[in-house]
Amino acid sequence: MDYGPSDHQVAVPQRRFPVALKVLVAGGFGVGKTTLVSSCSEIMPLRTEEHITDASAGIDDLTGVEAKTMTTVVMDFGRIRITEDVVLYLFGTPGQDRFWFLWDELAVGALGAVVMADTRRLADCFPSVDYFERRGTPFLVAVNCFHGEQRHSVEKVRAALDLDPGVPVVLCDARDKESSKHVLVTLVQHVRSSRRLPLEA
């Protein structure tokens, strides 16, 4: 692919530069996104400030606060160094619907996404599922079993979410490192296999 000259110089790689892989962790409020990110990586809060744009007009009431055009959003940011050259970044997406306009930057180039679901509030993850389906970002649904409670079977969750057959649904305990690792491994495997399919077809 050819790139036109940009307005700042981009160093031509002379040596091996790290590959940064981006995984998004999405889902509703309090579903365990932070817990998942922190259980398998070092975690730092990442602050971004965004302009209130058309994307949020009608959601944010700007009456009387016309001066306010910026909003600060905090998201979770985790990093897992896989090898010297490969680093996996985890971004916990902002939970509020109203910050969706942030997602586009997050989602560009994302390897894949984990949509966390709580079966008590399953509807909270609908928007995330819709979003990644629309974007064509590979994702899986991780059902966070709070306190080891498994209220519903994977099949029931899959049916309730109307997921494509290929989308993995896994049960997890976000507090548990092994369980969170399993979620990420399943995601990467899913990414790999979903790439192969179009080639075979």
Added chain:
Amino acid sequence: MVDDERPSGPTRGRGSWTGLHRSGSTRAARQSRADRVAALWQNSELDGVPVGDDTDGLPEAVPANDDASLVSNPDVDAGLVTDPDAGDDISEAIAPTGDAGLTDDSPGSEPDEIPTPSKPRIRARTPAAERVTPSSPVAPPARAAVDDDHAWLDDEAGPVVRPYTLTGGRSRPVTSGLGLLTHVESLFAPDADLVQLQPEHRSILSLTRTALSVAELSARLDLPVGVVRILVGDLLQANLVSTFEADAALRAPDDDILQAVIDGLRAL
């Protein structure tokens, strides 16, 4: 974008600040409300916030709405508080609303009762909008309550105002193309006039002796990503750093890398 049309200079940052503070409110008015709602707010009893109160300086035409509109107060507040913990605290308040509006799914319901697929997902956005819109008139009281709890005098006070004093009020970098995962590396520049630089510039230079992503710089410096972009842009212009795209967006990772990730994760 919006900010290009806005006046530059420090007012840019202050504009945001005063907006968040609801410039229409007088200090006295906010103070008086604080006394009445502080306890309610701290107990997260948002529904108890006196909505008829107009001391926030809103026009009289804005009526106190009925309780139906109250439910979305948490939504409106969530963004303004800019505090992730606060977001978590109110999540419980929002969840029941969402459930009721989206699925009629009671907490104890069986999955069989989860409505037929796809329909609720399509509907999902609509109730959310309806939920928020009528709240507009009543949002300010709760917002002012946050002010009165001196939310702006704690850790959150700095981040809103100070970053744009660091950038001289600029809200756009002189360069574009700095993504979250763009890596920054400082260049060897013995002749550089570092005296001109701000401490934050120097912090970036020292942190990027080995390449670091913009996101990580932001987290390490505890500065918003937008501010880091501006500061890195300054350094780029001064030829003190170079950047490169490590983002997999530009080169899709091949199977070897994916396998390495799988192995690496398992070995954690």
